[in-house]
Amino acid sequence: MEKIKNNKFVKIVGFNRLVLMGVIVLLYILFAVLTPILHSGATFVSYERIMSALNYAYFIGFMALGVTFVIATGGIDFSVGPVMFASALISGFCLTKYNIPLPVCLLISLLVGLLFGVLNGYFVAYRFLPSFITSMASMQIAKGIGSVFTKTQSVTWPGSGSANSWYRYLVKWNNIPTGFILLCLVAVICAVVLHKTKAGRYMLCIGSNKEAVRLSGVNTKKWEMLAYVICGLLVGIAAIFYVGAYTTVQPGLGDTFNNEAIAACVMGGTSMAGGLASILGAVIGAVIVALMQEGILAMGFTISYQYVLTGLIVLAAVTADIMSRKRKN
Amino acid sequence: MTEQYTLYFEETDADKRKALLDAIGKEEGDTPACRLCGRLWEMRYVDPKSGRRVDLFLWELVELLCLYSTAGLMKKGNSRDAKKALDAMGISEAARYGAEGEAVLYEELCNAVRLYLRTCDSKSYHKRLLGLMEMKEAEWQQKVARDMWRLSVGLPRRLAMEEEFSPLAKAVRDEFCRSFENGKQLLEEREERERRGKDKKQ
Numbered sequence A: 001m002e003k004i005k006n007n008k009f010v011k012i013v014g015f016n017r018l019v020l021m022g023v024i025v026l027l028y029i030l031f032a033v034l035t036p037i038l039h040s041g042a043t044f045v046s047y048e049r050i051m052s053a054l055n056y057a058y059f060i061g062f063m064a065l066g067v068t069f070v071i072a073t074g075g076i077d078f079s080v081g082p083v084m085f086a087s088a089l090i091s092g093f094c095l096t097k098y099n100i101p102l103p104v105c106l107l108i109s110l111l112v113g114l115l116f117g118v119l120n121g122y123f124v125a126y127r128f129l130p131s132f133i134t135s136m137a138s139m140q141i142a143k144g145i146g147s148v149f150t151k152t153q154s155v156t157w158p159g160s161g162s163a164n165s166w167y168r169y170l171v172k173w174n175n176i177p178t179g180f181i182l183l184c185l186v187a188v189i190c191a192v193v194l195h196k197t198k199a200g201r202y203m204l205c206i207g208s209n210k211e212a213v214r215l216s217g218v219n220t221k222k223w224e225m226l227a228y229v230i231c232g233l234l235v236g237i238a239a240i241f242y243v244g245a246y247t248t249v250q251p252g253l254g255d256t257f258n259n260e261a262i263a264a265c266v267m268g269g270t271s272m273a274g275g276l277a278s279i280l281g282a283v284i285g286a287v288i289v290a291l292m293q294e295g296i297l298a299m300g301f302t303i304s305y306q307y308v309l310t311g312l313i314v315l316a317a318v319t320a321d322i323m324s325r326k327r328k329n
Numbered sequence B: 001m002t003e004q005y006t007l008y009f010e011e012t013d014a015d016k017r018k019a020l021l022d023a024i025g026k027e028e029g030d031t032p033a034c035r036l037c038g039r040l041w042e043m044r045y046v047d048p049k050s051g052r053r054v055d056l057f058l059w060e061l062v063e064l065l066c067l068y069s070t071a072g073l074m075k076k077g078n079s080r081d082a083k084k085a086l087d088a089m090g091i092s093e094a095a096r097y098g099a100e101g102e103a104v105l106y107e108e109l110c111n112a113v114r115l116y117l118r119t120c121d122s123k124s125y126h127k128r129l130l131g132l133m134e135m136k137e138a139e140w141q142q143k144v145a146r147d148m149w150r151l152s153v154g155l156p157r158r159l160a161m162e163e164e165f166s167p168l169a170k171a172v173r174d175e176f177c178r179s180f181e182n183g184k185q186l187l188e189e190r191e192e193r194e195r196r197g198k199d200k201k202q
Helices: A008-013 A015-038 A047-072 A080-097 A102-126 A131-150 A165-170 A178-196 A198-215 A220-246 A256-267 A279-298 A303-328 B003-010 B014-028 B032-045 B056-070 B075-088 B091-095 B098-119 B137-159 B162-179 B183-201
Strands: none
Touching: A008 A015, A015 A279, A047 A080, A047 A178, A047 A198, A047 A220, A047 A256, A047 A279, A080 A102, A080 A131, A080 A220, A080 A256, A102 A131, A102 A165, A102 A220, A165 A178, A165 A220, A178 A198, A178 A220, A178 A279, A198 A220, A198 B056, A198 B098, A256 A279, A256 A303, A279 A303, B003 B014, B003 B032, B003 B098, B014 B032, B032 B056, B032 B091, B032 B098, B056 B075, B056 B098, B056 B137, B075 B091, B075 B137, B075 B162, B091 B098, B091 B162, B098 B162, B137 B162, B137 B183, B162 B183
């Protein structure tokens, strides 16, 4: 085992990340075997299934990347799902009802996410409100704003073939999963920001010992707020990928995705205690969550089973994190 | 060292320390020890870029702890960062002053570690699981011991920089044992746990 861990490739990618990649392969094999048995006539091994799982992984992945920044500072953001829906609803409503040009609507989506990031960041960093309470409150605000703005009506973004459908190429173009390429690209940028820039170092150190960072002369408020702002921006991007994959958005929903984004993040190796974060782990975690969702549907179970499973994953991931902290301490 | 020096190294407030140092300078004149203290004070409390009041020694301690989590992955880059951090803490500067320089640096590093240990008493350091739960006393002590072990043993070992780290490692160990009655035992337990963990893996 020690020999494997000392391997150069294992050291670069990280042992835990490789284990998670192994989990993806195992899950795929498991679903491939179980699907025809439990759901006669259905198959899991198909290009469509992979694309469908990836569609789910994109927006969960972007949200997980955002949450990673917040958790690195020792906080939490429970509003990512509803904020993503609010972004998609408001920008989609502007597109379909007010005929605002599509590029502007995409920008509106980013701005809505960013605004919620600023709101959360301001109250956590400058008003010292617990991130748990703040994000719970903004979750309700996001759900409310989305419903009020669209008068509780669902919004359908332009489908394939219409003039304004080019935004869907962000997700898939000529059967190429462009969304996955873009997710990886953003993940690389996030990794560089978190591990190779002054801002990222500050965020990680705030999660490790905030008081020491403050006393050393660093403006902790500014950098803590930045983590929430980055999270908001990434949630705005997640909204674009959500509508790119599914086109229709319903108001008052989205909170179920919070758990999935947090589960992906913690599963990937980000510590709930702060100070330790893994960007690659968050992306792999998002793929695992998406694969599970696809597998459950393929086996003929309803989406409710997915909620049960996600809840169990969160419990398992957090318990594992606490136990590993205890062991390390 | 005179009583005034003892007072200077016990104090953790930058302005009060400056005043004490000025008083030493007036009394003793321009001695090498006083000159080095002044130089270390500048290095520690004045941001070289903006001239702002900071505590760079404290920052480097936090940064070195953050470096530990990625030390195994990007060893080359992290060794460079660690070297930079040690230089910023005046290790090369003090080496020029010989044995007297070493003694002054040791006291200065102990002072920085003492301040770090005080920050461990803060509410945010006691919190765990997204700030929702608070640590018990024993758990908190083990967390502090973990940080001190990483600074004095873990990081130097991972980066194979034991010699470069030795002045800091000594200050960290000594100051931790002075601040915590069971400090020595906590560090030994930590070391034992690491060793047992490695044995299990092998």
